[in-house]
Amino acid sequence: SVTLYGLIDAGYAYRSDNYDATKGSRQGFDGGIANGSRLGFRGVEEITPGLKGKFVIEAGINVDTGTAAQSGLTWGRQAWVGLDFGAAEARFGRQYTPQYLIYSEIDPFNHGTVSKASNIFTHIISRADNAAYVTTPFFGDVFSVDAEYAFNRSGDEAVANAKDKRFYAIGPKLQFGKTVKILANYSETKEKGQSNADSVLDIGAVLDFNVVKLTGAYALPKFETTPVKGEAKKYNRFLVGATLPLGNWSLLASYAYSKDKNDLDEKAVQYGIGGSYAFSKRTDTYFGYSRIDANDSLKGKGYSVADSSNAGNDYRTGFNVGIRHKF
Amino acid sequence: SVTLYGLIDAGYAYRSDNYDATKGSRQGFDGGIANGSRLGFRGVEEITPGLKGKFVIEAGINVDTGTAAQSGLTWGRQAWVGLDFGAAEARFGRQYTPQYLIYSEIDPFNHGTVSKASNIFTHIISRADNAAYVTTPFFGDVFSVDAEYAFNRSGDEAVANAKDKRFYAIGPKLQFGKTVKILANYSETKEKGQSNADSVLDIGAVLDFNVVKLTGAYALPKFETTPVKGEAKKYNRFLVGATLPLGNWSLLASYAYSKDKNDLDEKAVQYGIGGSYAFSKRTDTYFGYSRIDANDSLKGKGYSVADSSNAGNDYRTGFNVGIRHKF
């Protein structure tokens, strides 16, 4: 009743065009380019016909250096235990956010390779510590909802909960047959005792025509804790993506756009292409290229060609090729 | 011949009444409240009819934050290899102390939840590094003994063994049928080359009447390395506990008492109640409440409502509820 599973990903990556012109290119054999390498253990126990006990513990692994991924967390990807009541499942522990999970469907690059959406959609929060998560199946095959609450989003709750970053999120989903899916997220992070919150509304769509899958998203992040000109920092962001399956091949493309709404002219755009060739269901090779158009003044603001496990380090152009093996 | 096993525990905890009145309450979704979450691998090889090879490696996991438990040790719960000769088993590595293991039987809360005995019995030492451990079966179904020696109780032995904390323990046990068990421990920690030792004598009993299990312990810790008024710091400590199984329910209660023997009037008392409801043999839910009566002057001395994985942080009242899943 315990399943061991995982994925090992490694390859070559090349990055250039640094915001800091004194920095040359960087190349390397990196791990976890398209998907973070991982080892996981998951279990499901059928307690009664309507009740299941479940758990997942999943370790992120930097196979290029042997370190634990997620900045050194031994079990940094997921760690939770829960009960599945059929109409809803409740879990406690370190978990993905509803936002991350909807972009896993919307971003053709699924948070990986140098073309991932979060290089422009820098407001995507992957995981929350100390979280309770409730998820439902699709009621009437049409509607489902995820919700999450964390007493402190990152790191243990403090004594007296001082400076804890309370986080909540709600993510409704609609699906119409196998072709159309509408995905949304509203989430907010607020320090305990403070009134200023950082929040975001994300709305996305997936149109799966089998011969091609088209995806899109619109996001309105708002950061009250880092105001400019006396008002919250705000952005308009959108993404369009396409996935084209061709036998063992899969071709991917996306365009992501971000511009501030505070008349600062902070505009960043990413063009990403890539693809993969499946040797088997479990093993494939992938490649990709990404370019970000953004002014030098956006140095250090995160608009750079990171991949699933490796930082972008202020580079605006990236190329990667690698191997990915699931087990 | 290798078995993968584990336990994932997470839930909600609330703590209040801090020794420091300026600190408010703390609440959170925590991991490992009733039992530390873990993933383990154990193996037994039957070498010859009278000889077995054995090992255990067990990782503690903070599922609320994805970190390794035991203050960041990747394999912090247990890690040892040994030979079982039938009449005795000898193991080498990081291991529990005989003291910890007898309190696993005496403490109704088994070192977990906000009601655990060690909130008052602060002298309990869980594990020793660099240890040899010998354990025997019950000879004549009556008598068994455990013994442990560690060249340094915590962390690697130093060059020239400088300042190594030598540790030894002996733990005899008697059992009379299935009803009566007497458990004892004497252990000592002494820095190499020093004469001052910290030692403790623990004596406990388990009376298992099936409808109810009653337990008790008396302990005499003595700390020569932290003297007061020119003499060793000493305590009188006792514990009484009860476990009441009621079908799928189990109700637990304990009373723990500590007072110094140096006329300092350092008195701390804990009232703990709790229970669990088993959905199945592997999955249950638990709850508990604990209150410590101790003067504000005992701030920072450890008499606080810690649980299996989370510090008490000077709080004197605690409540917890959670899920526990074994695999």
Place this chain on the structure above:
Amino acid sequence: SVTLYGLIDAGYAYRSDNYDATKGSRQGFDGGIANGSRLGFRGVEEITPGLKGKFVIEAGINVDTGTAAQSGLTWGRQAWVGLDFGAAEARFGRQYTPQYLIYSEIDPFNHGTVSKASNIFTHIISRADNAAYVTTPFFGDVFSVDAEYAFNRSGDEAVANAKDKRFYAIGPKLQFGKTVKILANYSETKEKGQSNADSVLDIGAVLDFNVVKLTGAYALPKFETTPVKGEAKKYNRFLVGATLPLGNWSLLASYAYSKDKNDLDEKAVQYGIGGSYAFSKRTDTYFGYSRIDANDSLKGKGYSVADSSNAGNDYRTGFNVGIRHKF
């Protein structure tokens, strides 16, 4: 298709005769004396008759203290994914060097116990991060070759690859029947943009006469980055070893010699003996003794009785005895 495997090793070690006369002996219960304790997961997928997908992730474990071995790397022993094309296998990740692997065959103590060759052959590099590794089978049953390239030998590649330590190695092997094997390595480490390299040529032989196995090696390390008297620091090093299997017993001996070629009279010699008794194919006990002859002036230069997991700490005499269990 995933195999869980490992080895747990622990025992007693005694070291004395420190270069620093003020330091006494050190004894302890240590882990990983003869072989580093480990837990590994490896998988092979037969994709097509001529193509396999492969991976290994292997965690080093200090069973004496519960820490991750390899200086705290959670997956520090090996972590790679690769494709096996039959005529060659290509892997990416953190991996052994060809040099380490040939000494696994040449050193009777296989990089372990207080007698290991690298106590004198201090130029042996175990692993490279960020590495691509190509290995071939024995063509015509006679010739094979390994090659490795790393963009940075230790730790992630830096921004702009600044100060990255580029590493490459080539290791050809010849075998003549089951009796004779010739093994070689040439490897070089060079900081990006620098012309000074540290390099080494290693040549070894294994003569396996079944009743006894004789091994030998000659090495010429050259360190341009740490020159003396205006020229590269250079050494002459050789090793002879013998392995004598006697039923369940195995007796081991080696002699290792190092002398500088810069007329500094830096001479260090190690005499190592040891052996093991196999209780079964998976469990054995081992013992060993090692003595290094070197002047006090070589203090801190690494000629000390380290074992597979524990530092020599400038001790020149060592004894060990322990248990080793494979699974």
